[in-house]
Amino acid sequence: MNESNTRSASSSKRDPGSPQAAPGTDRIIDSPLLSASGFRHAFFSRQGGVSAPPYDSLNFSMTVGDREPDVAANLARAASDLLCLPHHIVFLHQVHGVDCHIVHHPNDSPSIRSRSGDAVLSRHPDVACAVRFADCAPILIGDLRSGAVAAVHSGWRGTLLDIASVALHSLERLTGAPLDPVAAIGPHIEACCFEVGHDVAAQLRAASPDPDILRTGKRDRPHVDLRAMIHAQLLRAGVSEDRIDHVRGCTVCDRERFFSYRRDGERGGRHLAAIVARRQR
Numbered sequence: 001m002n003e004s005n006t007r008s009a010s011s012s013k014r015d016p017g018s019p020q021a022a023p024g025t026d027r028i029i030d031s032p033l034l035s036a037s038g039f040r041h042a043f044f045s046r047q048g049g050v051s052a053p054p055y056d057s058l059n060f061s062m063t064v065g066d067r068e069p070d071v072a073a074n075l076a077r078a079a080s081d082l083l084c085l086p087h088h089i090v091f092l093h094q095v096h097g098v099d100c101h102i103v104h105h106p107n108d109s110p111s112i113r114s115r116s117g118d119a120v121l122s123r124h125p126d127v128a129c130a131v132r133f134a135d136c137a138p139i140l141i142g143d144l145r146s147g148a149v150a151a152v153h154s155g156w157r158g159t160l161l162d163i164a165s166v167a168l169h170s171l172e173r174l175t176g177a178p179l180d181p182v183a184a185i186g187p188h189i190e191a192c193c194f195e196v197g198h199d200v201a202a203q204l205r206a207a208s209p210d211p212d213i214l215r216t217g218k219r220d221r222p223h224v225d226l227r228a229m230i231h232a233q234l235l236r237a238g239v240s241e242d243r244i245d246h247v248r249g250c251t252v253c254d255r256e257r258f259f260s261y262r263r264d265g266e267r268g269g270r271h272l273a274a275i276v277a278r279r280q281r
């Protein structure tokens with residue numbers, strides 16, 4: 001099982017002309033596995049942006065009450081880190097379902113942003129496939145064979161529906177050949193904080209390929225290990241054990257680095273996780 005690194009955005013050598021994060025901030029949390037596989041990507045933390053509290057500072061949602069120019073400035077910083085144009089970062093109106101949208105050309109980006117769905121796929125190297133999250137799990141996937149990528153939003157409802165495997169199947173249809181995938185599961189509400197009702201716990205356990213996803217919390221209520229469940233789903237969908245990276249971090253526990261819907265409610269920021277297709281030689 002691979003483990004992630006936190007890389008300081010201020011020390012990033014990707015684009016010397018880009019707006020820099022404030023000294024000491026860690027805007028980008030990356031997956032060493034995706035980096036080693038040649039995929040530009042980032043799980044963005046809440047640090048190194050321009051938004052004011054309670055959206056401080058790298059918020060990517062315009063619907064939570066933040067100022068639009070600040071969100072646009074944050075997107076520009078993310079685009080600079082990803083070496084793409086801000087309007088080529090494609091995310092959806094996320095609805096905890098399994099609809100996947102393919103971006104065939106960067107010019108399609110604005111129209112696709114208005115659609116509902118929970119996974120964005122592309123094989124175009126100028127498009128950044130993205131999801132926004134604050135407790136739900138982001139999954140970034142790259143296909144070593146074709147260079148195509150997918151960004152997946154997998155909260156508990158999406159995980160229950162196995163959106164990871166739906167996205168992998170969509171990616172395979174897009175490329176027209178069997179995949180050779182690598183995947184990274186990003187920060188989210190980890191088992192330490194993901195207390196649920198007994199009904200939700202029972203549904204998830206029944207749907208999980210790995211039955212060992214429940215922990216007992218302090219209040220005799222079940223806690224769900226969403227990471228373990230998604231890991232098992234990726235394995236079942238054909239991703240090999242050594243091709244799954246774990247970019248760890250609990251969005252609820254770690255207030256310094258993460259926004260959390262459960263901790264902060266509606267008036268809080270949303271993260272971005274994004275990946276760019278690999279240019280094929």
Ligand SMILES: [Zn+2]
Nearest residue numbers: 192193250253
């Ligand atoms: Zn926690």
